[in-house]
Structure formats: C-alpha cells, structure tokens
Amino acid sequence: MAENRGKANADIDWNKYPISIGETVELCAGPIDKPNLSEFAHMREEIIEQCGYDVKECDITFLKKFITGIGASGAHQLLFYAEIDETMRIDEDDGIRNGHTQKVFMTLPEAENYCEQKDVPSAPSLLYGNYLQVFMTLPEAENYCEQKDVPSAPSLLYGLQWFFNQLKQ
Known part of the structure; x- marks a missing residue:
C-alpha cells in the first residue's frame, strides 16, 4: 500500500487491512530444513501440515530439481507429484493450525x-x-x-x- 512505502514491517498497522488482500493460490511447498529427513519425508510432512492428507512416501514421485531465483538467490527447488483422495485425509482442519491456509479444489x-x-x-x-x-x-x-x-x-x-x-x- 502506498501509505506504507518506506516503513519497516513493525511500523505498519496490519489490523486495518483485510487478510484477503494478501491471499494467494499456490502449490503445497516447504523448505528442506531437517537434516535427518529425506526429501520425500519432507514432502510428506508438508502435505500433512498444509493439506491434512497423509500420502505414503512411496506414492510421492520426484520429478525434477532445478535452480530458481537466478541472479538473486540461486536457490534449488524440487518438484514432486502426488495424488490425493479422501481415504488419505487425516485432518478435517485443512492441515495448518498456525497460519491462514485453505485447500482449493x-x-x-x-x-x-x-x-x-x-x-x-x-x-x-x-x-x-x-x-x-x-x-x-x-x-x-x-x-x-x-x-x-x-x-x-x-x-x-x-x-x-x-x-x-x-x-x-
């Protein structure tokens, strides 16, 4: 918002803006940040956490690893594929409890x-x-x-x- 240009995040009154102006539709994603877990285990945890479905690691397919943010961060991104159905649902609350997340079908x-x-x-x-x-x-x-x-x-x-x-x- 124009009135917040130049302000630090801590100086913005976030309560005066509806959450809907910051909503996005995106793919299930998360960082690979636990050294003791495989990439498939990370993906499984993200699907559980964000979507409320438990997909077995053997049912998650690794597609490709590529570089994103070229010229900025050079971060690596992994792309996986999984199919879900209602037999895999383990959470009626859409997964995340400490964020504003909703599944979109x-x-x-x-x-x-x-x-x-x-x-x-x-x-x-x-x-x-x-x-x-x-x-x-x-x-x-x-x-x-x-x-x-x-x-x-x-x-x-x-x-x-x-x-x-x-x-x-």
Missing part, C-alpha cells in the same frame, strides 16, 4: 475461469500450469514444451514433460 471449468481473471493471486507456474492443462490439447502442450524459447517456469515445463511421459506408458 477446482473443476476444469473453475480452473479455466480462474486463469481468465485480470488479477490472479498466484505464482506464474501455477497460473500457466492450469492454463496449459485446460486450454491445450496433449499434442499442443508437447509442442509447446519442445520449443527453444518457452516463456514458462522450469517447474511447469518439467512437470508437463513428466506428465506426458506417464501418459505414454
């Missing part, structure tokens, strides 16, 4: 409408991931990924490529 038409909004509160990889899934045929999406200059986050490209490979098996 969308039908294909709802995802299409979400992507068509002018102001979308999501990271580009989620937005364009939904866009490609809803608006491209499988051959069109495969051709998109094979281009030399693709305007998408690496996570989207690797996720799509993995998905295509699974469909061919």
Whole structure:
C-alpha cells in the first residue's frame, strides 16, 4: 500500500487491512530444513501440515530439481507429484493450525475461469500450469514444451514433460 512505502514491517498497522488482500493460490511447498529427513519425508510432512492428507512416501514421485531465483538467490527447488483422495485425509482442519491456509479444489471449468481473471493471486507456474492443462490439447502442450524459447517456469515445463511421459506408458 502506498501509505506504507518506506516503513519497516513493525511500523505498519496490519489490523486495518483485510487478510484477503494478501491471499494467494499456490502449490503445497516447504523448505528442506531437517537434516535427518529425506526429501520425500519432507514432502510428506508438508502435505500433512498444509493439506491434512497423509500420502505414503512411496506414492510421492520426484520429478525434477532445478535452480530458481537466478541472479538473486540461486536457490534449488524440487518438484514432486502426488495424488490425493479422501481415504488419505487425516485432518478435517485443512492441515495448518498456525497460519491462514485453505485447500482449493477446482473443476476444469473453475480452473479455466480462474486463469481468465485480470488479477490472479498466484505464482506464474501455477497460473500457466492450469492454463496449459485446460486450454491445450496433449499434442499442443508437447509442442509447446519442445520449443527453444518457452516463456514458462522450469517447474511447469518439467512437470508437463513428466506428465506426458506417464501418459505414454
């Protein structure tokens, strides 16, 4: 907000702003910050914590490791895939208890409408991931990924490529 430019976070009266202006739609994620846990165990814990579903580590598929924030942090990001169903639900409270988190399930038409909004509160990889899934045929999406200059986050490209490979098996 313009009135807060130049202020330290501690000097901003956060109570006068509704939580909704800071909400985003994003993928389940978390840091790899426990040295005694595998990457799969970290992902399983994040799914439990953030979503309230218990997915077995053997049902979580590692897709790719890539670098994000090039030129800023050079952080590594891992991309996993898992499917959930209601038999895996262990928490009726949406997982997180110490944050403002809500699971979002969308039908294909709802995802299409979400992507068509002018102001979308999501990271580009989620937005364009939904866009490609809803608006491209499988051959069109495969051709998109094979281009030399693709305007998408690496996570989207690797996720799509993995998905295509699974469909061919």
